[in-house]
Amino acid sequence: MSERLAPSEGLGVLHLFCKIRPGTDAEAVVAAVKSGRDDEHQAVCFSVFGHKADLGVLALGPDWVQLRRLQARLQAAGLDVVDSYVSLTEVSEYARASVEKQKLSPRLYPKLPPEGKRAFCFYPMSKRRGEQDNWFRLDFDQRRDLMLEHGTSGRRFAGRVLQLVTGSAGLDDYEWGVTLFAVHPDDLKECVYTMRFDEASARYAEFGPFYAGIVGEVEEVVAQVGLA
16 A cells, blocks of 8 residues: 655645546446545546536545545546646635634635535636736735735625635646636636636736536436446
């Protein structure tokens, strides 16, 4: 058995976006997802719209070894992992400076999926480093104020949208992964559109590909994508 590998704080987060191949074993896919769940680890399954993928799994937990094992089991079941994202749950430096400590735990140790929010989307993002607009040349107070404005916009969607922002600097191609769970699909659209007018986004944000889907129990998702 491989030795456990865990962050000193928070959880490892692995987004896997998969396509069905000929011979994909539906029962093995279900078993793989369920094997990724225990007292410390979660595995959220969702079907994916469009050509980029058929289904996805969002896995969270402290042990990177177990997260990697889940990926291997899904691949052994016949799924082709066509895209992925690796990150860690985190509390931003701005939140640490302004949010009460007891309110930070849900950001580091979230419980997913949120009840009643089946609409799903994920996208990665980074902050711009251009000659004119360089986020990392701003001082801390400027960055904090811009992110407080951004957070205020996000709180307008409390109850409709749950946002999980995970850190990926040094782990993947972008600096953050953003996962949204919503009551209705248009909640996702309105939230992202509204927040893009904040200066932190409009002036300094760069976005990667978007994935949208429907969260469900793994058996439901497998049936939804035509495996059962």
